[in-house]
Amino acid sequence: MNDAVYARRRKVNALMFALTAACAAVSAGSLLMILGYIVWKGASSVSWAFLVNLPKPVGEQGGGIVNAIVGSAKVVGLAGLVGAPVGVLGGVYLSEYGRGKYAFAVRYAADVMNGVPSIVVGLFAYALIVHPMKRFSALAGSAALAFIMIPTVLRSTEEFLRLVPGTIREAALALGVPRWKVTAFVVVPTAGRGILTGALLALARVSGETAPLVFTAFGNRFADNGWLNPIATLPHTIYTYAISPYEDWHNQAWAAALILMFFVLSVNLAARLWLKPS
Template sequence: MMIETTNYYRWRKFKNRFFQFLLIMAAIAVLTPILLIVQYTFVKGAGSLNLDFFTNLPKPVGEVGGGMRHAILGTLYLVAIGAAIAVPIGIMAGIYLAEFDKKSALSRILSFAIDLLTGVPSIIVGIFAYILLVVPMKSFNAMAGGVALSIIILPIVTRATEEILKLVPDHIREAGLALGIPRWKVIFMIVVPGSFKGIFTGVMLAISRAAGETAPLLFTAFGNMYMSYRIDQPMASLPVQIYNYAISPFEDWQRQAWGGAFVLIIIVLGINLTSRAIINRNELINFFSELKKKLNSKKA
């Protein structure tokens, strides 16, 4: 038998290279927007950040300076309300879908409803919360904003929990049952804790998504220009504040809008990165202890 480099082999090698090239291009295309967004908001926004921006409230039009303390805290407050409502319900619903009554009518309807809910435009979610909570209370209020955000968070958490739990092989559940452990304990003490990382990541993803939403807050939490912690009163948030400042005719406000945009991106990225750091803390600890060892051995 002869082993020689045929034309066919070269052609096959070329095809292989070509498709590899296409995939690398696609990967770069995915990376480009995020890098550009961070870079652009950094260039435009970092300049307007100073201590005042974080500690002060807006100044009257015409006066330079002032900050967005109320909007930064407002965003955290609103997201906390939304998460407090949606995360427990979402995780429970996800567990129900993955672990109980897989083929029942209720779980099929629920599954379909979650797909629909994921697809509902966020402005519609805002209108719903407006009708539900703003109209009867006769005032824009933080609660309505929190509820609107919870509707954004809910389907993401539910779906993430369900998908993560479906990855747990059935023989793990059977092993638990075979030990004479009741089904609900197998689920809550073995299956769910084993998937904690994945569920936590899903929750964080949903929360950072909600932190950046503007539309559901426009006519629910509405926004204001002063510090407020009252759940029955309008509350400022970064996205709405950015929106209002950006469309204003005042240069100083437009400058601050960029600053707000930059802070918002940092918050969202920060949530993502810290959650990753938390779930990978063992790997981090290992990484640093390895690093220490290496440095020590170099010294010696």
């Protein structure tokens, strides 16, 4: 009798073990499936010519996506150049001075902004830049991505600075070093790796963002000309090619996806592996 109960409990245990293992396999396996499929579909269309040529006119076969690669680099680069420093310095404030109502308001606003969908941030950039200037522009796309980056970098910087032991600050202060120098030359470098990792992950995230670019950077089939004109980006090119009716464009969408995925994953891997030893 007791043996029967025990056997049943063992069976339930084994069953649930198998079920949850299957859940984990689906979660992790879907990544492998996505990666494998993109490599399989994309690899056949990626070539040197694809990377260095402009798109051909609609209806002609072939052509490349150099404009989208350059465009993404420009739009994401500017967003990072503005967004990362602002986020890091704001994070320094929160961690080193962040008590009281003002700091609470900053944290609260950062959490709210982190939860706001990226397309709404895109609407903001549209209302702020595109609508008054009456033109789609690379600048508006960068602004949208920077607004997405700043709160993320701010919070990750704060977290990593908080991990720096108070004794390090006290040791430096005891030597008579002014507080701002302690912060800038002792505390921030100590957490440097973590801060940089946070910024890199944020950069990888916005480089795959499409929604806020649809009506800010807009896309362009020609080589870019300046910051105040529409510009092509990789994710937006994938989107427009994927929903187009042309077989050739579908293949190019897979190839572009392979390039984007390669970039996003290598930044992610680099950031994570680099952080590990510390």
